[in-house]
Amino acid sequence: MMALRAGLLGVGMMGRHHARVLREVDGVDLVGIADPGGDPHGVGGKLPVLPDIDALIDVGLDVAVVAVPTRFHEEAALKLAAAGVHTLVEKPIAHSVEAGRRMVEAFDAAGLVGAVGHIERFNPALQQMRRRIEAGELGAVYQVATRRQGPFPARIADVGVAKDLASHDVDLTAWVVQSDYERVFAQTAFKSGREYEDMIVIAGRTRSGVMVNNIVNWLSPMKERVTVVTGEKGAFVADTMTGDLTFYANGTVPVEWESVSSFRGVSEGDVTRYAFTKREPLRVEHEAFRDAVLGNATDVVTMAQGQRTLEVVEAALESARTGESVAID
Structure with missing residues (x-):
């Protein structure tokens, strides 16, 4: 089976750990990284650090992780939903209840897995x-x-x-x-x-x-x-x-x-x-997200659950x- 093509938006303090784990999880291939602020921790490796979410989507993705500041979650997630990309957004789901609700509705309407990174x-x-x-x-x-x-x-x-x-x-x-x-x-x-x-x-x-x-x-x-x-x-x-x-x-x-x-x-x-x-919680979380995308039952935190929180x-x-x-x- 082909590996899931994964993209990462944001390589700050949390994003750098997502980059490491995405490279380690079986069945996932990290193919794109984007961050408007560049790559302060040097996690890009052979991948160029793209300027924004639009450039990341253009790489061609099956799944994406959004690890930018909370106020940017909604814009990125809605663009990913429109592009048909299953998405894991770092917690909290959004900066406001209204924004979170729009995200939940977008992923439900598109039939995509939308998840929130409540790692605990x-x-x-x-x-x-x-x-x-x-x-x-x-x-x-x-x-x-x-x-x-x-x-x-x-x-x-x-x-x-x-x-x-x-x-x-x-x-x-x-x-x-x-x-x-x-x-x-x-x-x-x-x-x-x-x-x-x-x-x-x-x-x-x-x-x-x-x-x-x-x-x-x-x-x-x-x-x-x-x-x-x-x-x-x-x-x-x-x-x-x-x-x-x-x-x-x-x-x-x-x-x-x-x-x-x-x-x-x-x-x-x-x-x-x-x-x-x-086991490292972040790795277990990524495996649960991968399995949910593949149609398996997992304990992944859904966007609806993240919205409830x-x-x-x-x-x-x-x-x-x-x-x-x-x-x-």
Whole structure:
């Protein structure tokens, strides 16, 4: 079978990794790269760096990856849809709900695979966690709490921390528990003098009744990527920077120390840190996108799902502006 002819728009901090992985994935041939800003990381190799999306489409593509700033996603994606090119767009899907909706409609109308790069779904710790939750190892799920903190990335200029980072946590939370957000209440802060927020806290509930808390900022001197899912039988803790998953089981040994047992909801049980294969999430994501284009069932994040995540994030920003909780249709 012929390899899929792939094009890449954008070779910045994220695009350079897409270029590397596209060259490694079986069944995919990277045939074109475009970036109006040139090739700052020298990833073009033997390929000339083209000036824009139109020149990239002219190369003749089956699939494309869009890794330019968010405000340019819609224009590029609509041109690719019109050209009949299956497309993976980096998260968030678009700069606005209206733009994202136009993208979803264009790819649906053209019968093309449109996907969004919510890479955390492909993190080995979260994939392992979801499988174990589905197998009943946690019992009923009660709560999901995420922390995504770190220093400000100077390369992000067109969106705030909510769309750039919190979108990861909104997507992974709904995916892990298999239930969409139903209502959110959020607070934001603007501490770095920029137009956009650099801190957000989202509290919410999914349609299945799971309580949610997402803590996200660009103001922390340490980098943290942690997801804690608490349920009937204990708690899973996933560190997506290391790909580690740990299970803290509810204890079955009675606590005889009265001053301790009086305030514990459950007793401490065994702690298990799982060993499993850890593949690079970006490579797994590209394989899922390739397989979806080939007509196979995969966990690729569809544009409709990416749009849903953007709607939740926009609802959180509205809540922060108004001081009221917001229901999500």
